[in-house]
Amino acid sequence: MRRSPNSHLQMEGLRAKEDFRYPFNAQAASLNRRIFKKHKIDIKSLAPLKGIYLVMIGKERAISKINPVQQKLLERLEAEV
Template structure:
């Protein structure tokens, strides 16, 4: 029995050029780039179709979507850590001198083990310092409360704001309304890190 070629309307046919294929789904026509690749164990090369766009009587509407590999995706806690870092008062930093960033990183890591801080900084061990970290954490919370009206406990509601890294692309997850209100109250805006 001979293979019959599919018949498409004339306005679709003109886009069926060499190296492309058309697929119909419902009442819509879609244009794909067609190539092939060898697959071990197969006798002939196998077709590979890459989506180009939808065909309309007025032309092809190309897709601007890009495929993103999720195999290398990283998800980090962002909201709580970023807010504490931004709110960290100078009168807490000053007595620690050059150690303040390391001490704050350790506190954030202890409070939020998936903090994005460990993505951007090497976190040292508590034993590398002679500070009492419980006292430093309590002092930090009191001083943030004094300047902003919220302590570390209240800031923990920002923990469900995540930094999602897909290769070089970084996005911040959804921020819920109660979290937005807290961010407005403490005057912290989240830009990409």
């Protein structure tokens, strides 16, 4: 995860892995299976989406520019942007 030096996550910190109820590996494997089953997309193919940034202030939101590769993936995932 990339964070801005001024982000809430940077200032407050992230919880330790041990503080979560379910193991990350089990959650990731389950999510990977569900995404593949529904959209026929391997989780590694989603890497281009890491470059999309969303900023929300109150009810307003700003999103970074989306390139054609990202747009195609979002359409396959039926994601609303």
